[in-house]
Amino acid sequence: MTSAPVSLCGAARDRGLAQAAAASADDIARVRRAVEERVAAGRDLLQREDHRTLMAGCVDAADVHAPASRAEVRGLAEGFGLAEDDLLAFLHMPVLLDTAKARADASVEDGCSTWAAVDGSGRPWVGKNRDYGGDHAALQRLFRHDGPDLPAGPMLCLGSLGAPGAFSSGINARGLALVDSQVPTADHGPGLCRYFLMSEILGRCATVAEALALIDATPHAGGGCLTLADASGAMAAVELGHAAVRVETARQGWLARTNHHLSDALSGRLIERPGEPMGRSTRERLETIRAAFATGVPKDVPAFAHALMASHDDDAPADGQGLCRHGQDGDSRTISTVLFEPSARRLYVSMGPPCSTPWNRHAV
Structure with missing residues (x-):
């Protein structure tokens, strides 16, 4: 593709x-x-x-x-x-x-492994493996949005045909990048769904601080995590519920989220099916990311990201799993990888499993 x-x-x-x-x-x-x-x-x-x-x-x-x-x-x-x-x-x-x-x-459709990091030169990066079920890979596309209702300028989004805006991830002309992951939670209620929230953030915000202010001012339907970074190197991981929203911020090192909430306020609301492979996978994929960053953020982040995101279970640490999924978690498979470089306003993308699909680079 x-x-x-x-x-x-x-x-x-x-x-x-x-x-x-x-x-x-x-x-x-x-x-x-x-x-x-x-x-x-x-x-x-x-x-x-x-x-x-x-x-x-x-x-x-x-x-x-x-x-x-x-x-x-x-x-x-x-x-x-x-x-x-x-x-x-x-x-x-x-x-x-x-x-x-x-x-x-219900079949398990959404996995996803996400992280943000700032390298030794102060450059921020945001990565995501998009894990999805069924035949969704055939609908996947990269879109460039440009219009009068986008005060933050044009945005480059990986999404799907039939879905609006930033249905999975994106970056705008101001250098704000964000990715998401699905989290099944009992904390839902009337509010804005995550897909609409992501598009509003990229369309209107230039920095992580502006994005967090928008999130704070918005009622949420709940469910999922957002991982963000801006061109200055600010990073945030946002856990979304309806009654509770929790934010972790950093300006150095790294942040990561997979498919469960980590905060005390939301971790107890997780919906899990006993024995479901995704319950083990989400925790062990997070352990793989932690192990990869254990010695710090490497200088060559694109090469590091390519290896990490293309990793399989045989490559993972003893308490981890590979990030490139091929059906071990039910119906969910890795259908793409993105690596955003906010300071350069560009992304690297693999429009298929990163273990076997070439990477391409695009500027906003």
């Missing part, structure tokens, strides 16, 4: 329409199938009164706190021939599944 960015220009709704216009007929069919199948599988959840109330509260929060993302969703739904309510349900399904405590009946 090519890593050449798909250019999306204009107002948010126009960018949504442009994404569909750039897609092939086969890709449009894949997007429709992915959305419609997921919504059909969750139809019982969507018919519950408590979930209808939750969805209404989340959509209201998006109308207030993420109007650009809402407009982009309208353009996407129109362009791909989807009902807007179905696309919104698709984007909020992880929240609904957690709230229904339905994880025991």
Whole structure:
């Protein structure tokens, strides 16, 4: 798959329409199938009164706190021939599944290993392995957004056809980079979903401090972690709940998150299925990252990141697992790797498993 960015220009709704216009007929069919199948599988959840109330509260929060993302969703739904309510349900399904405590009946789709680090020269870096299930790799694309509703300037985002903005990771023209990871939690409620929050951060913020202020001023649906760094070298890891949000910051060394919360406020709300491989994987992948940084941040971060992100279980420390996943965690597989260099406003990307897919470099 090519890593050449798909250019999306204009107002948010126009960018949504442009994404569909750039897609092939086969890709449009894949997007429709992915959305419609997921919504059909969750139809019982969507018919519950408590979930209808939750969805209404989340959509209201998006109308207030993420109007650009809402407009982009309208353009996407129109362009791909989807009902807007179905696309919104698709984007909020992880929240609904957690709230229904339905994880025991759901396949594990999202893994992801993320970290931020500042090297000895003071240059910040942000890395992510994107682990996803099903046929999602076929929908993966690199997008360049540019429009009047983006005060932080153009942004380069790794995401998916049919999804808005920074659906997985991104960097903007001011040098703010962020990545996410999914965390199944019982701490959900009416608020902004993580995907909309990420797009708002990249569209509006130039620094980690500005991003944290925006996060603090926003009600959250809950679920997941964000790992951020800006061009100055400020870093943060943000654990998102509805009732609780916890932030870890640093200006040297490194930060990392996988698929569980670490803070006292949120770690006890984790939803886990006994014996589920992801429960062990998320902790052991974090141990692999810790071991990799045990002697400090290396000088050649791209080479270091390539080796770390392409690591397999045979390469991992005794209490760790490799970061390049090939189905050991259920349906979840590594479908891409990104390494952001905020001070240079660029990213390195592997549009497939990093153990076997070439890396390419792109500037914002």
